[in-house]
Amino acid sequence: DTAVSQTPKYLVTQMGNDKSIKCEQNLGHDTMYWYKQDSKKFLKIMFSYNNKELIINETVPNRFSPKSPDKAHLNLHINSLELGDSAVYFCASRSRLAPLHFGNGTRLTVT
Amino acid sequence: QQQVKQSPQSLIVQKGGISIINCAYENTAFDYFPWYQQFPGKGPALLIAIRPDVSEKKEGRFTISFNKSAKQFSLHIMDSQPGDSATYFCAALAVSGSARQLTFGSGTQLTVLP
Numbered sequence: 001d002t003a004v005s006q007t008p009k010y011l012v013t014q015m016g017n018d019k020s021i022k023c024e025q026n027l028g029h030d031t032m033y034w035y036k037q038d039s040k041k042f043l044k045i046m047f048s049y050n051n052k053e054l055i056i057n058e059t060v061p062n063r064f065s066p067k068s069p070d071k072a073h074l075n076l077h078i079n080s081l082e083l084g085d086s087a088v089y090f091c092a093s094r095s096r097l098a099p100l101h102f103g104n105g106t107r108l109t110v111t
Numbered sequence: 112q113q114q115v116k117q118s119p120q121s122l123i124v125q126k127g128g129i130s131i132i133n134c135a136y137e138n139t140a141f142d143y144f145p146w147y148q149q150f151p152g153k154g155p156a157l158l159i160a161i162r163p164d165v166s167e168k169k170e171g172r173f174t175i176s177f178n179k180s181a182k183q184f185s186l187h188i189m190d191s192q193p194g195d196s197a198t199y200f201c202a203a204l205a206v207s208g209s210a211r212q213l214t215f216g217s218g219t220q221l222t223v224l225p
Contacts, residue, residue, distance in 0.1 A: 043200065045214075055212070090154050099145060099157045100213055102155050
């Protein structure tokens with residue numbers, strides 16, 4: 001049973017396209033996140049979201065938008081994809097008393 | 112601005128040796144310091160964590176040493192094994208506004224030679 005699951009695992013697309021990555025957690029956590037890991041393995045937080053509040057990293061372009069249909073899901077929509085968006089995107093979740101759990105990532109390649 | 116500085120960037124250790132990874136932080140509001148282990152193709156997974164009220168925490172072959180006054184903490188892997196080869200991230204957690212956000216170090220690629 002995967003605690004935090006992301007789809008797709010791989011995503012190859014052309015510049016200018018719009019794409020989405022889905023994330024679901026079955027841990028009952030109240031906060032979910034999106035992280036971006038670049039080619040040098042650096043992990044950078046993009047968004048954190050719970051039922052009450054969306055926190056956006058100010059450096060994230062507004063082409064990126066999180067959408068949460070319910071507490072267990074946080075999807076990532078990306079508009080007008082650029083070459084520099086190529087990276088591995090990780091969804092994660094936690095609750096107040098639980099550590100951060102990551103999904104296995106979505107490798108996005110923009111050509 | 113990198114709030115958690117990690118070194119070295121890469122580390123090669125012989126099987127049975129000790130692997131040491133160091134981290135330093137600036138923000139005194141940090142109150143939880145986890146280490147994450149990431150294997151290729153996988154997400155980071157929590158390995159061990161410490162709070163600043165203790166100076167050391169040990170779990171099996173993994174030990175965190177914490178120096179609050181120096182604002183430094185380190186991960187020691189005793190009797191390193193080839194299966195320990197992975198990327199290791201230190202991190203720090205603090206309340207930021209109404210959300211708690213984890214700040215990661217830049218990662219250390221550990222290779223344990225057989």
